[in-house]
Every structure is written in structure tokens, then in C-alpha cells.
Amino acid sequence: MATIVRAPQYRLPAWFQNNRRLTIGWGTTLIIALLFPLMLNPTGHIQDITGDVVEGEIYAMLALGLNVVVGFAGLLDLGYAAFFAIGAYSFGMLSSSHFLPSSSFSSPFISWGPNGIHANFWFFLLACAMLAALFGLILGAPTLRLRGDYLAIVTLGFGEIVHKVVVNLGPGSTINAFGWPDITGGTNSLDGIFQPSFGPVQFSTDQVPWYYLGLGVLAVIIVIAYSLQNSRLGRAWVAMREDELAAACMGINLRNTKLLAFSMGAFFSGFAGVVQGSRLTLVDPSQFTFQISISILVMVVLGGIGSVPGVVLGAGIIALLQFYLLHQLNDWMHLAGTTANIGLLQHIDLTQAQYLIFGIMLVIMMIFRREGLIPSSQRRRELRPADESVLAEENQSLYTVRSGEA
Amino acid sequence: MTMLQFNGVHTYYGPIHVLKGVNYRVEEGEIVCLLGANGAGKTTTMKTILGLVRPTEGTVVFKGQEIGKMTPSQVVKAGIAPVPEGRRVFSRMSVSENLELGAYVRSDHKAIADDMSRVFDLFPRLKERRKQLAGLMSGGEQQMLAIGRAMMARPTLLIMDEPSMGLSPIFVERVFDTVQSINKQGVTIFMVEQNANMALTIANRGYVLQNGEVVLENDAASLLQSELVRKTYLGEAIEVS
Incomplete structure (x- = not known):
């Protein structure tokens, strides 16, 4: 009688088996992302394109942060650019030649002298993000009792206030008459921000180091976003989004849960602000307008509210449209216009119609795919409760039920 | 041991005076039932226990601990679990x-x-x-x-707000059976009910609330016999004299 010899089976880690699609997806993305600058031009760097790609990475950081507030906790925030501004300005003020102190001081974290203030980038990347998180709490506290539209209006107001404060704390505004110094640079922008170095790598106009820095920060944010989603806090957010009263009945502290959503969301945008400020060596109020808040919200909605990969994809698509596709389309239109001798096509400027295009995209989305391009399993269930395939891939239960009951 | 006690509790929704100095007492291991018409203050009682409504006067004591000023999450941590109205x-x-x-x-x-x-x-x-x-x-x-x-x-105390609301008669019976078996496992139960007949059948004691005041308080069997309950909640014909 023949005996069947079984080859020893190699078993993949349980985490990988449960999240195979996720691991493969992110793994592929990571490999492509790591090799991306080489693929563009193996011999040198195409600075323009990688610069826009870094911009796209910053969009993704912002979108992931807003996703915590809007997607996980269900709190509509229309003034999210404010936290981006707080991160960028706080780092800009602490690490530039904007302020020229007369005294001198030196420490590993921060040093100052007549040449300006020098803050340690790596330490203040975290510190400024925490400051943004603190402002998240400050915004969150008075809005605890507000929901839906009312919350959106207050956050919208907060975004505008931060923008106006930044403009008005600069030169040439009325506060100078009262002897206030120039704090933010106002519409003149705050420039001369110092750029970091990492070992032998000096960050400067070459965008490739920035690209890898952005990738690193983004990876950290993605890991944090996933762990938040699967944490106790993440569950509390979902419960609160579903039904606040029922969530309170479960013993969820609504106040802390909401405040943590705002501050965690703001924390991510603080990272984005520091990287952006240092990369461009200047921060200007025009970078933090209401339009930016709306663009970030569009990325979240387009990609899939509450879905980490979706939101990253959404940011990528918006960045691609804004920095590349619209310009390309413009050129084609102009070419077509010149060839066919149509005046309208020769002078059309699609970059001016950016928000119109975003708007049209959203309308189409809402008709055909409300849950976003890569929907979160939660959101998909909410919008398509009867979909059998959705029920089949039900989330793993946190607790295993006594054996023999499967 | 007294599980839950309301001592002269007054609550307001803005200018509206809802609970007007009510006293309840729930002993450990009991099923206590709160009866009353719409707007009498039954749900407000539940909300007061949970900390969703604050008493302006009086105290709410759970196992010797004042809970009137606690937040809902603290109340749940202390050992009170709610089954909210409308599930x-x-x-x-x-x-x-x-x-x-x-x-x-x-x-x-x-x-x-x-x-x-x-x-x-x-x-x-x-x-x-x-x-x-x-x-x-x-x-x-x-x-x-x-x-x-x-x-x-x-929980050590389960508070239920109208568990039979909107259910078919078979399920109503099932729910009350379940309440009884949970109680036998040692969980004290304080419930609000419209279905007076069923509720009083399984309860040890009951309170009747009218316009924010307790008008009747007795053991369940006596309440079932009382004229007020029979006429108001059990739909017995009122004799016209």
C-alpha cells in the first residue's frame, strides 16, 4: 500500500493570510514608489516632475489626516487647511531667518543667533505636528455639541480665521499701528526657512531626497491610520458615527472620542505642513485657503471615505489631474485649436476650470459609485447593505467564540 | 442591599419641569417596573440614571455611590447597562x-x-x-x-426602556422570558414598560408615574389588583356613574 508523504507546508504569518490583498497591494505600491525616481530618468533627475510628485505625497498625508476626522469619526471638517498652516507656520517661524534674535542660544534641538533660528528638523517635525494636534483640540472643544451642518460651518469659520490671522499678523496690516511686530510675514510670505540634512544628504532644490522623505512620512502615517482604524478608539469612532446616543450607552466617552479624532487628524497635517514649508523654504497664506480644504475633502470622497488605500489613491488622482493631466489636456486643446483654427480651443485654460472639473467628477461619482473608488468595507456595507459579496468578506471578529461553535 | 435609589429627584428640560421630586428604590436581585403614560417622565428617569439628564435637585445613588453627576461612560463603567428605547x-x-x-x-x-x-x-x-x-x-x-x-x-443593574415596544406578541413574551432568566442569573432589573400586564407579571415591585410624580408604589401583585392600574393600563371598562 502506498503511503502518501505530505511535504511540510510553509505557512504564511496569520496577519498576512487575513489581509493578503492588502499586503500585496501595499507591497507593490511601495516597490513602485521606491523605484519611481529611477523610472522617470535613470541618468538624472527630472526636477519638475518629482517636485509635483512630492506635492502629491503631501496631498496624501493631508487626505489621510482628514480621513481620520471625516471618514473614521464622521465629523465633517471644512477648514482642515488651517492645521496644515499651523504645522507649516510654526516650523517656519522656528527655523528660518525670519526672526533675527539679538541674543544667542545653542542646544541640540534649537539654536538661535543673529542669523536666525535653527530648529532641529527631525525633532520639530514631531513637535510641530503635536502643536497642530493641540489646535485640533482647541477647535474640537467648542464644537463638541455640534453635528452635521453646524459642525461644518464652525470648522469652515475656523479655517478662515486661521487664514486671516496669518495674513494680519504680517507687515502692512492694521496691527502694526499698535506696535505689533511682523510675526508671520503676512502676504509677503515667510521665507528663508532652513532645510534639513540627513547624514550626508542635504535637502535642497533637488526633489529626490524630499520624495523619499515624503514617502517615509507617508508610510508612518499609513501605519498609524491602519492601527487607529483597528483600535478600540477606531471602533468607538465607528459607533459614534453610527449613533451617538447608543455609543454613549456602550460607555464610550463621546467628548474624548471626538477630541481625539480632531487632534489625530490635525497631527497628520502638521507633518505635511513641516515638510512643505521646509521644502519650498517659504510659507504663504495662499497655500492654506478654503480651496485647499475643499480639494482635500474631494480626495477623501473620491477615493472612498474611511478607506486608507482609497484616500491615498484619491490624493494621487487629484495631484495627477492638477499637476499633469490638465496641463497636458490644455496643450492638446491648443494644438487642436491651432490646427483646426478654432479660437476658443486656442485660448481655453483648463487649469482655471480645475474646481469645475472636480465638481463634475464628484457629481458623476455620486451617481455611479457613491462609496468611492476603493471603498472601506464599513462604508460599502452602509451604502449597499444587501450586497452578498460584502457580507461574505465580513471583518474578522475581535474575539473568537468558544470552540465547536464555528 | 439597595442597588439604586432616587432621593427627591427633580429634572428640567429648559423651563419644563419633568421629574417632580421622585423617589425610587431598587433592591439587589429585584425586577422593578415603572409604569406611566406618555410624557410622565419614564424615559427621563432612564436618562437621569445614565447621566444624559442631570438632576437639578436630589440624588441618584447606585450601590452607595452618587451617580447623578457622572457622565454616561462612568455610569456604564460603574456597572449599569442600558437597553435604550427603540433598541x-x-x-x-x-x-x-x-x-x-x-x-x-x-x-x-x-x-x-x-x-x-x-x-x-x-x-x-x-x-x-x-x-x-x-x-x-x-x-x-x-x-x-x-x-x-x-x-x-x-452589568449588575440592567435598565430597560420599553423592551416590548413595537414587537409582535410572540416576541413580547420571549423578551419577558429573557428578562426573567437574566434576572435569575443575578442581574437586577429596572424597566420602563407600557405593557403593564406582562411587566407586572414578572416584576417584584412597581411604580406608577403620572406627570413626573410617583402616584402609586407597591408590590407587583397588588398593583395588578389596584383600581388605578386596572383602569389606566389594563383597559378595564370604567363604570360611568
């Missing part, structure tokens, strides 16, 4: 996710898994449907889930 299950979450959220205040994972098995023993229906979205279940199943979810917090 309020998380309709877009699965049955097991709902039950997991019921154990939100606990962190003893092994015991939570045991309790989940116990809830499934109590409600085999929920075990069958544990991967289904709660919102797609019938009202009766949702009520079972709401009760199971509250049990996941391992």
Missing part, C-alpha cells in the same frame, strides 16, 4: 460587532469571549446571524441583540 442597535454593523461594542468598557478579552458565548446560548438566533448586519434583522431579533449587547458589559 438602537448599530444597524450597519454585524451582530458580533454590536456585541463587541457592548463590552467596550471592559478589557478582559478572555472573559469577553466567554460572555459572548453566553449571550449566544441565551439567544441562539443571534449566533446563527452573528455575521449579519443588525439593521437587516427583525425588530424582535434586534431587541434580543440590544439586550445581549447590554449584557456584554457584565
Whole structure:
């Protein structure tokens, strides 16, 4: 009688088996992302394109942060650019030649002298993000009792206030008459921000180091976003989004849960602000307008509210449209216009119609795919409760039920 | 031991005076039932226990501890679990996710898994449907889930707001059976009910609330016999003299 010899089976880690699609997806993305600058031009760097790609990475950081507030906790925030501004300005003020102190001081974290203030980038990347998180709490506290539209209006107001404060704390505004110094640079922008170095790598106009820095920060944010989603806090957010009263009945502290959503969301945008400020060596109020808040919200909605990969994809698509596709389309239109001798096509400027295009995209989305391009399993269930395939891939239960009951 | 006590509690919604100095007492191991017409203050009583409404006067004492100024999360941690009015299950979450959220205040994972098995023993229906979205279940199943979810917090006191509301007669009976068996496991129960007949059948004692005041308080059997309850809640014909 023949005996069947079984080859020893190699078993993949349980985490990988449960999240195979996720691991493969992110793994592929990571490999492509790591090799991306080489693929563009193996011999040198195409600075323009990688610069826009870094911009796209910053969009993704912002979108992931807003996703915590809007997607996980269900709190509509229309003034999210404010936290981006707080991160960028706080780092800009602490690490530039904007302020020229007369005294001198030196420490590993921060040093100052007549040449300006020098803050340690790596330490203040975290510190400024925490400051943004603190402002998240400050915004969150008075809005605890507000929901839906009312919350959106207050956050919208907060975004505008931060923008106006930044403009008005600069030169040439009325506060100078009262002897206030120039704090933010106002519409003149705050420039001369110092750029970091990492070992032998000096960050400067070459965008490739920035690209890898952005990738690193983004990876950290993605890991944090996933762990938040699967944490106790993440569950509390979902419960609160579903039904606040029922969530309170479960013993969820609504106040802390909401405040943590705002501050965690703001924390991510603080990272984005520091990287952006240092990369461009200047921060200007025009970078933090209401339009930016709306663009970030569009990325979240387009990609899939509450879905980490979706939101990253959404940011990528918006960045691609804004920095590349619209310009390309413009050129084609102009070419077509010149060839066919149509005046309208020769002078059309699609970059001016950016928000119109975003708007049209959203309308189409809402008709055909409300849950976003890569929907979160939660959101998909909410919008398509009867979909059998959705029920089949039900989330793993946190607790295993006594054996023999499967 | 006295589990829960209201001492002269007054509550207001803005200018509206809802509870006008009520006194309740729930002893350990009892089922106590609160009867009353719409607007009498029954749900407000439940909200006051939970800390969703603050008493302006008087105290709410749970196991010797004043809870009138606590937040809902502190109250749940202290050992009171609510089954809210209208069930309020998380309709877009699965049955097991709902039950997991019921154990939100606990962190003893092994015991939570045991309790989940116990809830499934109590409600085999929920075990069958544990991967289904709660919102797609019938009202009766949702009520079972709401009760199971509250049990996941391992409460010493279960407060139930109209557990029979909107259920078919068969489910009403099932719900009251369940309430009794939970009580036999040692959980004290304080419930608000419109179905006076059923509620008083299983309860030890009862209170009748009218316009924010307790007008009658007695053991359940006597309440069933009392004229006020029979005429107001059991629909007995009122003799016209």
C-alpha cells in the first residue's frame, strides 16, 4: 500500500493570510514608489516632475489626516487647511531667518543667533505636528455639541480665521499701528526657512531626497491610520458615527472620542505642513485657503471615505489631474485649436476650470459609485447593505467564540 | 442591599419641569417596573440614571455611590447597562460587532469571549446571524441583540426602556422570558414598560408615574389588583356613574 508523504507546508504569518490583498497591494505600491525616481530618468533627475510628485505625497498625508476626522469619526471638517498652516507656520517661524534674535542660544534641538533660528528638523517635525494636534483640540472643544451642518460651518469659520490671522499678523496690516511686530510675514510670505540634512544628504532644490522623505512620512502615517482604524478608539469612532446616543450607552466617552479624532487628524497635517514649508523654504497664506480644504475633502470622497488605500489613491488622482493631466489636456486643446483654427480651443485654460472639473467628477461619482473608488468595507456595507459579496468578506471578529461553535 | 435609589429627584428640560421630586428604590436581585403614560417622565428617569439628564435637585445613588453627576461612560463603567428605547442597535454593523461594542468598557478579552458565548446560548438566533448586519434583522431579533449587547458589559443593574415596544406578541413574551432568566442569573432589573400586564407579571415591585410624580408604589401583585392600574393600563371598562 502506498503511503502518501505530505511535504511540510510553509505557512504564511496569520496577519498576512487575513489581509493578503492588502499586503500585496501595499507591497507593490511601495516597490513602485521606491523605484519611481529611477523610472522617470535613470541618468538624472527630472526636477519638475518629482517636485509635483512630492506635492502629491503631501496631498496624501493631508487626505489621510482628514480621513481620520471625516471618514473614521464622521465629523465633517471644512477648514482642515488651517492645521496644515499651523504645522507649516510654526516650523517656519522656528527655523528660518525670519526672526533675527539679538541674543544667542545653542542646544541640540534649537539654536538661535543673529542669523536666525535653527530648529532641529527631525525633532520639530514631531513637535510641530503635536502643536497642530493641540489646535485640533482647541477647535474640537467648542464644537463638541455640534453635528452635521453646524459642525461644518464652525470648522469652515475656523479655517478662515486661521487664514486671516496669518495674513494680519504680517507687515502692512492694521496691527502694526499698535506696535505689533511682523510675526508671520503676512502676504509677503515667510521665507528663508532652513532645510534639513540627513547624514550626508542635504535637502535642497533637488526633489529626490524630499520624495523619499515624503514617502517615509507617508508610510508612518499609513501605519498609524491602519492601527487607529483597528483600535478600540477606531471602533468607538465607528459607533459614534453610527449613533451617538447608543455609543454613549456602550460607555464610550463621546467628548474624548471626538477630541481625539480632531487632534489625530490635525497631527497628520502638521507633518505635511513641516515638510512643505521646509521644502519650498517659504510659507504663504495662499497655500492654506478654503480651496485647499475643499480639494482635500474631494480626495477623501473620491477615493472612498474611511478607506486608507482609497484616500491615498484619491490624493494621487487629484495631484495627477492638477499637476499633469490638465496641463497636458490644455496643450492638446491648443494644438487642436491651432490646427483646426478654432479660437476658443486656442485660448481655453483648463487649469482655471480645475474646481469645475472636480465638481463634475464628484457629481458623476455620486451617481455611479457613491462609496468611492476603493471603498472601506464599513462604508460599502452602509451604502449597499444587501450586497452578498460584502457580507461574505465580513471583518474578522475581535474575539473568537468558544470552540465547536464555528 | 439597595442597588439604586432616587432621593427627591427633580429634572428640567429648559423651563419644563419633568421629574417632580421622585423617589425610587431598587433592591439587589429585584425586577422593578415603572409604569406611566406618555410624557410622565419614564424615559427621563432612564436618562437621569445614565447621566444624559442631570438632576437639578436630589440624588441618584447606585450601590452607595452618587451617580447623578457622572457622565454616561462612568455610569456604564460603574456597572449599569442600558437597553435604550427603540433598541438602537448599530444597524450597519454585524451582530458580533454590536456585541463587541457592548463590552467596550471592559478589557478582559478572555472573559469577553466567554460572555459572548453566553449571550449566544441565551439567544441562539443571534449566533446563527452573528455575521449579519443588525439593521437587516427583525425588530424582535434586534431587541434580543440590544439586550445581549447590554449584557456584554457584565452589568449588575440592567435598565430597560420599553423592551416590548413595537414587537409582535410572540416576541413580547420571549423578551419577558429573557428578562426573567437574566434576572435569575443575578442581574437586577429596572424597566420602563407600557405593557403593564406582562411587566407586572414578572416584576417584584412597581411604580406608577403620572406627570413626573410617583402616584402609586407597591408590590407587583397588588398593583395588578389596584383600581388605578386596572383602569389606566389594563383597559378595564370604567363604570360611568
